[in-house]
Amino acid sequence: MNSQRSSDVLVVGAGIAGLSHAIAAVERGLSVTIIDRDARAVGASIRNFGHACVTAQTGELAELAQVAREKWLRYGSLAGYLHVESGALAIARTAAESAVLDELARSRESGQVRLLTTAEVRRHLGEASDPAIRGGALLRDDLRVDPRQAVGALAAWLAEQPGVAFWWRTSYLGASDGVVRTTRGDFRAERTIVCVGHDLDLLHPELAEQYQVERCALQMARVEAPEGLVLGPAVLTGTSMLRYPAFAETDAAAALRVEMAARHPELVDIAANVMFTQRPDGTLIVGDSHRYGVTQDPFLAESTSATLLDEIAKILGVTGLHVLERWQGVYASSARQPFLIAAAEPGVTAAIVTSGVGMTISLGLAERTFAGF
Numbered sequence: 610m611n612s613q614r615s616s617d618v619l620v621v622g623a624g625i626a627g628l629s630h631a632i633a634a635v636e637r638g639l640s641v642t643i644i645d646r647d648a649r650a651v652g653a654s655i656r657n658f659g660h661a662c663v664t665a666q667t668g669e670l671a672e673l674a675q676v677a678r679e680k681w682l683r684y685g686s687l688a689g690y691l692h693v694e695s696g697a698l699a700i701a702r703t704a705a706e707s708a709v710l711d712e713l714a715r716s717r718e719s720g721q722v723r724l725l726t727t728a729e730v731r732r733h734l735g736e737a738s739d740p741a742i743r744g745g746a747l748l749r750d751d752l753r754v755d756p757r758q759a760v761g762a763l764a765a766w767l768a769e770q771p772g773v774a775f776w777w778r779t780s781y782l783g784a785s786d787g788v789v790r791t792t793r794g795d796f797r798a799e800r801t802i803v804c805v806g807h808d809l810d811l812l813h814p815e816l817a818e819q820y821q822v823e824r825c826a827l828q829m830a831r832v833e834a835p836e837g838l839v840l841g842p843a844v845l846t847g848t849s850m851l852r853y854p855a856f857a858e859t860d861a862a863a864a865l866r867v868e869m870a871a872r873h874p875e876l877v878d879i880a881a882n883v884m885f886t887q888r889p890d891g892t893l894i895v896g897d898s899h900r901y902g903v904t905q906d907p908f909l910a911e912s913t914s915a916t917l918l919d920e921i922a923k924i925l926g927v928t929g930l931h932v933l934e935r936w937q938g939v940y941a942s943s944a945r946q947p948f949l950i951a952a953a954e955p956g957v958t959a960a961i962v963t964s965g966v967g968m969t970i971s972l973g974l975a976e977r978t979f980a981g982f
């Protein structure tokens with residue numbers, strides 16, 4: 610923290626969205642103050658899988674994801690967080706899932722979605738993995754970062770740049786006419802960019818209502834990996850194919866949707882996206898379920914965790930998984946649009962990812978925000 614109270618840009622929120630905007634300001638030679646209500650970022654940006662889900666996006670999300678991909682790599686080297694050009698592994702366990710992967714592979718330039726044999730999938734997941742696995746696909750452009758490391762490392766790198774100041778444990782109260790009101794007094798900035806994720810509804814409720822922003826709560830866990838498992842890519846399943854647009858927009862997805870409802874109502878009930886990634890210490894981040902609402906119950910249903918853990922144990926071919934940690938993550942969600950860049954007040958812009966792809970697109974979204982100034 611330093612004494613800077615006046616800057617070209619003030620960013621509210623030090624999650625991946627706020628840091629992405631601070632980086633975009635620094636790249637333009639602007640001075641920037643970043644405030645966050647906590648002593649360090651502990652929101653959605655450290656609670657996720659660290660999966661930059663680039664290949665399975667379409668349209669403008671795909672464009673933002675490709676811009677973000679380049680920046681994850683560039684700043685990974687500068688800031689020193691784990692970043693792996695691993696791609697992602699989508700596994701198929703039914704004919705309907707294979708049909709989605711086949712159709713996606715056919716629609717992409719060669720090599721972007723590479724179909725895999727059962728043996729190739731087992732090379733990633735181990736020989737004991739689910740006998741139902743009939744193949745898969747490697748999604749070339751996906752990246753993996755360690756979420757618990759990346760955001761802190763980016764903040765530390767930014768703090769060393771000239772013209773950058775962080776004010777932690779400092780809450781934003783509102784802004785007008787270039788004056789930003791906080792719990793530590795007033796700041797001045799030409800532009801204020803509000804990147805508070807799902808807390809938009811607390812700070813600019815009229816904007817949250819206009820864009821139909823609500824909260825999505827997800828149940829997650831960190832588990833011990835089966836012995837010897839070394840995973841490069843994030844692992845996605847049939848449930849992921851019903852979520853990410855490039856899969857979900859295939860013709861073949863319709864049959865998969867029907868099949869999933871008939872064969873796995875327990876996964877459909879919790880709106881599961883069964884997937885996992887490996888942390889640098891070897892443990893697995895596993896999840897996740899989705900619950901939508903303006904206000905979220907704080908209670909985590911054990912049956913939801915059990916459903917997810919059973920499914921992942923089955924994929925890995927083990928009888929059970931030893932849970933080390935459980936947590937709830939919350940992100941902003943809107944049925945209307947996957948992100949918003951909107952004026953909250955004159956000189957105040959809210960930049961919020963309103964879908965579960967903030968790690969995938971935020972570094973690209975910041976470019977879009979600045980292009981609009």
Ligand SMILES: Cc1cc2nc3c(=O)[nH]c(=O)nc-3n(C[C@H](O)[C@H](O)[C@H](O)COP(=O)(O)OP(=O)(O)OC[C@H]3O[C@@H](n4cnc5c(N)ncnc54)[C@H](O)[C@@H]3O)c2cc1C
Binds near residue numbers: 644658659661779964
């Ligand atoms: C469990 C889970 C798994 C996910 N997996 C993935 C994934 O693998 N890939 C992917 O692309 N995306 C994933 N996402 C989505 C992604 O994590 C989010 O979209 C992204 O982290 C949102 O970033 P953010 O900076 O907007 O929010 P946050 O990280 O929540 O940051 C918001 C910051 O604003 C601060 N703040 C709030 N109010 C104030 C205030 N009044 N004053 C000052 N500061 C304030 C908070 O302290 C916080 O640090 C996942 C999300 C969850 C929850």
